[in-house]
Amino acid sequence: MNAPHSPVGAPLIAPRPMPEAMLDALRTRFGAQCSNARAVREQHGRDESPFDAPPPDAVVFCESNEDVMDAVKIAASHRVPVIPFGVGSSLEGHLLAVQGGLSLDLGRMNRILRLNPEDLTVTVQAGITRTQLNNEIRHSGLFFPIDPGADATLGGMCATRASGTNAVRYGTMRENVLGLGVVNAQGEWLRTGTRARKSSAGYDLTRLFVGSEGTLGVMTEITLKLYPLPEAVSAAVCQFPSVDAAVQTTIALIQMGVPIARCELLDANAVRAVNRHDKLTLAEVPMLLMEFHGSPAGVAEQARTVQELAADHGGLDFEWASTPEERTRLWTARHHAYFAALQTRPGCRAVTTDTCVPISRLAECITATVEEADAAGLPYFIVGHVGDGNFHVGYLIDPQLPAERALAEDLNQKLVARALAMEGTCSGEHGVGLHKMGFLVDEAGPAAVGLMRQIKHALDPDNIMNPGKIFSW
Incomplete structure (x- = not known):
């Protein structure tokens, strides 16, 4: 059994500090939406895990897909890490800036974009929380059942493939996400999936991103299945x-x-x-x-x-x-x-x-x-x-x-x-993050983890998307 990874002590690789030119570019593009105040950075540099790490170098409060795209493009041009942030409820160190970089706070992207009660679907921005979503759709007689306990954002729940108390009947995020809007490592926005209940068209990119813990892209929009409120x-x-x-x-x-x-x-x-x-x-x-x-x-x-x-x-x-x-x-x-x-x-x-x-x-x-x-x-x-x-x-x-x-x-x-x-798993719902990197190798084997690493290299060749999580570069 490999020892679990810990960021305490020597980091996975050397930090990549943010150049002053990048901070200037962020301030020019985002104005007051960008902050490098220590209190703001520290708020975005801790979660519910037992780990300690330095805070990110700056935080951008995104309000649209365009904000995320532009922030990622600026970071990509300087090869500086980007770490998505929801509400900070991670238990495995997912949002810690172990190599420094830019924290993208999606909390202001919290709108319902399209509710289709006749199809039992809804499309939301990634920063909406599960409680907010259910409160806003209650009038429709529908609800979204995935309940991980913490009032997490739907983007964070997708990133970790969350489940929770209702999963025994309604499944996990994996079964309940129909499609995504994602900003990739080059700052391009792409759509995966549709509102249809099934598809045989091409690779299942939606399932690739669900559970990727921010290491392949930043999810900004999510299309979900809904269910009738029980009688x-x-x-x-x-x-x-x-x-x-x-x-x-x-x-x-x-x-x-x-x-x-x-x-x-x-x-x-x-x-x-x-x-x-x-x-x-x-x-x-x-x-x-x-x-x-x-x-x-x-x-x-x-x-x-x-x-x-x-x-x-x-x-x-x-x-x-x-x-x-x-x-x-x-x-x-x-x-x-x-x-x-x-x-x-x-x-x-x-x-x-x-x-x-x-x-x-x-x-x-x-x-x-x-x-x-x-x-x-x-x-x-x-x-x-x-x-x-x-x-x-x-x-x-x-x-x-x-x-x-x-x-x-x-x-x-x-x-x-x-x-x-017993043919089980090291993580039923929290994800790998920092804590279970060694365990993932024990569970999946070197060949499978090597394939995951190849996918990461292909989609994020400069390793800017939440680096240091799931497996080493």
Whole structure:
């Protein structure tokens, strides 16, 4: 198993500082939309990863496709890196300027460009967040289901091929993006895909860019699938005597084909954290938080089936959240789990894992992971989109104690090795970024990573698009 890459210490390659001539060109073209103020640069030089890196040399706040094209052209002429920025919620160091360069903030590009309710599609700018999109299309009776937890931008979600709590029913970003508008490394704007639900025309460039983490181009427009708001929605909490019992219940309901919309695991540590953070009174034992979508009769049938399966594995009676307010409170608490856990150890940072395994191996993988974490004695919490075999461990480390960081990375390495041995993956949804570069080689093999590198060289010969991420140049 290769050691995970860390930008702490020696950078991947030497930084490429921004020449004064480039900064002058940016100021001339963008005026107040360009800033090299230290506070602005530092805001765009950190995310939710445990890594530290110098901030970018400048930030441009883009407001149109033309802004992105011109900024990339200026950077390309000086061979200076370009790093797309959404809201800064990355967990793997995707937006860190490890070689310096220009941060492109797409947050002002947040409009709906075209809503086609009759086709169940919408085209948006990349800077719109998932919450904003759903609020603005609610009147149409449709919604976009991909929910990674953080209120991320749709561009960032495309870049990392995000999924989240609804993926067990609605799929990931990979299945829900129909087309893209992309600015390439030469500053040209190109369109991939159409609004049609399928196509056999040429290479699937949309899938190439989705999950590319900003290393092949800057996504500026996205065409998405939408879904009708379900007629009935019900959520339930079920407590279990152990994590294994909760996971065994999940495996049974997936193997039976129950069309559950959400199935989230929280271990006792995570429940304890959200109780404190959101002032809840949930029993502090492992639990599943589930949601059912469909007709009233269909939802009732799903719920009965899952209750019977849970009872077979020691699950306690369901606690139902049938009103929108109750459901919102529960899911808000789930989405706060990461930050709630951080507050249990003030000043800490989280080293997070992101493995996904075939559903039949999930209980085995989580049980071994819990045993290792308990033996190590490092504070941790577990949450997981267990309906699709994806779970996360957050190891809470003191950033002033290198030994704790090393211990967390060692536990992560063992977990990834276990997942790969089970024919799983090192990243179910967070992406590779800086953290999983070595793991990608272990998973895909040198030949496959070499092919990825050839694609990168062909599309970005000067290595200006978010360099130092996914694999080395």
